[in-house]
Amino acid sequence: MSVSIKSSIVLIQFRITMSSIFNKIDLLAISNSFHSDGYFIVRNVFSSEICQQLASLAEAQLEQLQIPVEFETDVKYPGAPTSKHTEGGKTVRRLKGAYARGDLFKQVAKAEIVKQILSELFKSNRLVLNQNHHNSIMTKCPRFSSVTLWHRDTRYWSFESEKLINVWLALGNENHENGCLRVLPGSHLLDISKGRFDDESFLKIEHPDNQRILKSAQEIELNAGDVLFFNSRLIHAAGQNHTDEIKYSLVYTYHDETNKPIENTSSSKLPEVKIS
Numbered sequence: 001m002s003v004s005i006k007s008s009i010v011l012i013q014f015r016i017t018m019s020s021i022f023n024k025i026d027l028l029a030i031s032n033s034f035h036s037d038g039y040f041i042v043r044n045v046f047s048s049e050i051c052q053q054l055a056s057l058a059e060a061q062l063e064q065l066q067i068p069v070e071f072e073t074d075v076k077y078p079g080a081p082t083s084k085h086t087e088g089g090k091t092v093r094r095l096k097g098a099y100a101r102g103d104l105f106k107q108v109a110k111a112e113i114v115k116q117i118l119s120e121l122f123k124s125n126r127l128v129l130n131q132n133h134h135n136s137i138m139t140k141c142p143r144f145s146s147v148t149l150w151h152r153d154t155r156y157w158s159f160e161s162e163k164l165i166n167v168w169l170a171l172g173n174e175n176h177e178n179g180c181l182r183v184l185p186g187s188h189l190l191d192i193s194k195g196r197f198d199d200e201s202f203l204k205i206e207h208p209d210n211q212r213i214l215k216s217a218q219e220i221e222l223n224a225g226d227v228l229f230f231n232s233r234l235i236h237a238a239g240q241n242h243t244d245e246i247k248y249s250l251v252y253t254y255h256d257e258t259n260k261p262i263e264n265t266s267s268s269k270l271p272e273v274k275i276s
């Protein structure tokens with residue numbers, strides 16, 4: 001089967017999946033749960049064919065080291081190889097610029113179901129994807145991946161308001177073994193003093209007040225095609241990949257049109273994409 005015929009079949013399946021899931025979702029229930037917990041998982045949003053196609057594209061781009069990429073050594077998180085010259089030193093943590101990596105990546109970013117849910121969560125249908133943040137295919141690799149410590153994504157971003165939402169699509173199964181995300185439910189609502197974070201804005205785990213909230217940690221186990229929506233203030237972390245297979249996840253960040261990136265910051269470098 002040629003690549004183009006295969007791609008059209010995937011696109012038809014994409015539309016069928018979208019129409020069938022619409023019948024099953026309850027936007028108000030999603031919104032209520034999202035606003036109290038800071039996250040919500042919608043199961044089976046994208047078909048396994050679409051996820052496989054996205055993962056194959058990601059795999060090919062990873063093999064070719066198609067830029068822009070971030071290496072594990074760039075972030076120096078715990079467990080990452082210490083230099084590019086040691087074993088595993090060229091391990092990629094994420095393929096950046098996901099939105100521009102192909103039509104299917106754009107289609108997922110603008111999928112009707114994603115827009116519908118985000119419109120409900122933002123109470124706005126003027127939605128914008130920011131290409132500077134997340135906008136990545138996370139490539140958690142065997143042996144050389146690192147631990148992501150507890151943080152809020154607002155540490156990376158400069159916006160007028162912290163009202164941003166991440167959309168995380170699992171392209172394969174995500175679980176404890178391969179380093180799934182962990183979250184502190186409701187932590188987006190907490191007012192946490194600066195002193196409880198370290199110099200890099202990671203939660204100090206030895207702090208007694210942090211010890212208390214860490215007891216509520218939940219692992220986010222996902223199957224291919226499941227989508228996690230989470231508030232950018234939600235405190236989250238992730239483990240290393242202890243399996244033999246790369247874990248691929250596609251993640252985008254959105255806001256509503258009234259919330260602008262601050263000029264001349266990392267949040268305003270690449271143009272934004274209106275998705276509705």
Ligand SMILES: O=C(O)CCC(=O)C(=O)O
Binds near residue numbers: 138153180181239
């Ligand atoms: O998969 C991971 O290691 C977590 C990634 C993450 O939390 C982030 O990039 O903000």
